[in-house]
Amino acid sequence: MRQSRRRPRNRRAQIAAVAAEAFSATGYHGVSMDEIAARLELSSTALYRHYPSKYALFRAEALRLGEVWAAAIRLPPMAANWPIEQRVEHLLEALIAASITNRRSAALLRWQGRYLKAEDRAAVATNLTAVAAMVRTLLGESRPELDASSKSVLGQTIQSIVSSIGDHHVAFPAKTLALRLREACLAVWHCELPPAESAAALHVGRAAVPPTFTHELVLKYAVILFHERGYPNVSVEDIAAAAGLPTTSAVYRFYHSKGDILAAAFRRAAEQVSAAIGPAIAAADSPAHALTALIDLFVAGSFAERELTFVYYAEISNVPLEQRTRLRTVQRLNVQEWAKLLSAARPELTAAESRLLVHTAQALVVDLGRRFGSDDPACSQQRVAHLMRTVLVLDR
Structure with a gap:
């Protein structure tokens, strides 16, 4: 007797995850809807019922990733009473956790975001700009001696550390990966930059x-x-x-x-x-x-x-x-x-x-x-x- 295959509860999310991984690995222009359908063992017709075009699929995942980063920087209400060190730790843990969870699709935003339409690219940029601003704000609170340009350099470096794991495939248990990323982030957070050059x-x-x-x-x-x-x-x-x-x-x-x-x-x-x-x-x-x-x-x-x-x-x-x-x-x-x-x-x-x-x-x-x-x-x-x-x- 032939058993029927049970449809996943959230087929759209499954499609988006597989597509994001494909876009990250071979680029937006290097992937077709037929290839995405094949990876999912779906017909192209079934895929188009969920997403009307490749761009719609690309856009949906790019916007989702932007929202993931924006959500990671939202401190809980009780954080207002935390010392700055605790807020810094919370921020880094949240950013690292988001990066690890979305590692297989992270390169989509890092390297393929240029292929978003202007309106969508702006929406993603708004979220990423908010992340950068939060990192700079906490850097300023914890290290008031830093000037604006030094905060920008250190903040960008920390964001790079967190997101760079999407560029390679070094295998790690999540706990060890988080530990090493945290160590690198904190080393940068507290480092003394050489003087700016002319x-x-x-x-x-x-x-x-x-x-x-x-x-x-x-x-x-x-x-x-x-x-x-x-x-x-x-x-x-x-x-x-x-x-x-x-x-x-x-x-x-x-x-x-x-x-x-x-x-x-x-x-x-x-x-x-x-x-x-x-x-x-x-x-x-x-x-x-x-x-x-x-x-x-x-x-x-x-x-x-x-x-x-x-x-x-x-x-x-x-x-x-x-x-x-x-x-x-x-x-x-x-x-x-x-x-x-x-x-x-x-x-x-x-x-x-x-x-x-x-x-x-x-x-x-x-x-x-x-x-x-x-x-x-x-x-x-x-x-x-x-x-x-x-x-x-x-x-x-």
Whole structure:
């Protein structure tokens, strides 16, 4: 006798969760309604009964995540009588719990929010702005010596720590994950930032690309356009025009496709990170010193290639699968080498905990770059490197 399958009580919530995970993993443009239906073992017709379009599904989950973050910062009525330390602990616990619960869909807002329509993007931004304001408010109460720009930098770093777990798949029991995130947040909350630098000292010059280096011009302008518009909204014709090439065919003399251009840019960045590891270890007298040298190089490279660091996280799902697998492997090996140094400097950490902290420290460089750029005195290379060391708890 054939048994009928019982329909879940909240089919819409199940659909939204599966779709959010798919959007986070392969990008909004990389997922179709048919693929979402297949993951749920639903017919496309059944899926459309719940959501009339892919955008409706994307929008619903993005708005839900924004509301999750807004709910996390609401202190209970009795909090008015709590000491500031208790309110800070409550806030961090609530933000971390929300992040862990929604880890598999967190990258949707971090990297795909640009594809929301203006009205929906504004609604999400309102909630995220409220989170940032609450973090800054409590920072100001607990550390009245901080100026406004320092509160903004520390607040953004704490938000980055909490949300960065959506960018990787290091497996952890929730309790251990919460403990390490809390430790990193509190280390940043109480850290002493180096003095802000002058605007003149911050300027990061870009190496000029000679006009005869056509393949370099293509890479440069492709990354700029991908950053400004999003990969799906840029054509090879757009890249050729931005690079000053006479025809689109000039691009194809160097790269097979738009995805090949993206992969080439990522491959170069990953190889630069890899190439720095051996010399840093050889020149250092301890694992902590080697890791400090790598941090300085990583931050300098990120400041010089702000667009690329964002595009890597936001658009890697658009790299052809075979090349994407190789890039992920190189990235994983780089993280493992950093984590080995961290474990040697902090023997109390497990290998997984070291990898988690390395991912967290590297993510904050990207997030601070998105928020402050490369020319804000409040967020200099010196300060960003110090915050990375603080997250890794090397400055103790």
